[in-house]
Amino acid sequence: MSRYGKHTIPIYEFGRCRNLENGLRRLSDPKNMLLRGVAILHLTLTIKAATSSCPHLCSCSQDTVICTGQGLLRIPSRIPPDTVRLDLQENKISEIRKNDLKALRRLKILQLMDNQIHMIESGAFDNLIALERLRLNRNRLRTLPDKIFINNVNLHRLLVISRVMKPFYVFVE
Structure with missing residues (x-):
């Protein structure tokens, strides 16, 4: 869990979204900076792993x-x-x-x-x-x-x- 002001937001929430639109909406919320960082890091590592074996x-x-x-x-x-x-x-x-x-x-x-x-x-x-x-x-x-x-x-x-x-x-x- 991460604390932003008065809000507590679970890190795993992005993965629980039912569709991409809801997930992107959560990532664009300023309260979800840590979640955004984790998502970007995950995406970067995934891309690197996919291209490193080429x-x-x-x-x-x-x-x-x-x-x-x-x-x-x-x-x-x-x-x-x-x-x-x-x-x-x-x-x-x-x-x-x-x-x-x-x-x-x-x-x-x-x-x-x-x-x-x-x-x-x-x-x-x-x-x-x-x-x-x-x-x-x-x-x-x-x-x-x-x-x-x-x-x-x-x-x-x-x-x-x-x-x-x-x-x-x-x-x-």
């Missing part, structure tokens, strides 16, 4: 991470594990290692076109069990590891276009 040079919103055209040489570390859409197009990524995407079990859309990818390590996509769409076009791939997509049972849109690519058997056991 990789450097990327922008994040909800379940989407966009790192387009940043000159990245590798897939960033610390991509939030709840990411559903990851856009890494137009960078300078040359390799995809087995552990680069390991934690992204909810990932559905992966955009890797217009990079310099020449090697994808076997098992690089094994943990991407939710993956539905993958774009690898306009890279330097000559081949893909056998059975590279064997665990990606939800993959229904794959774009791999290369003039120098050899035939591959990525879905066959």
Whole structure:
């Protein structure tokens, strides 16, 4: 409880409001300075927590991470594990290692076109069990590891276009 003049106002009152309008009305009341401060601090910490897990040079919103055209040489570390859409197009990524995407079990859309990818390590996509769409076009791939997509049972849109690519058997056991 906080004391303002003759009034005693519980700190938790803002959270008990039935709608946003009532909550904002309580915050705008001069008697609720402490409540306003607590609400601002809570909002600031929430925003900081939400943005602190976003990789450097990327922008994040909800379940989407966009790192387009940043000159990245590798897939960033610390991509939030709840990411559903990851856009890494137009960078300078040359390799995809087995552990680069390991934690992204909810990932559905992966955009890797217009990079310099020449090697994808076997098992690089094994943990991407939710993956539905993958774009690898306009890279330097000559081949893909056998059975590279064997665990990606939800993959229904794959774009791999290369003039120098050899035939591959990525879905066959």
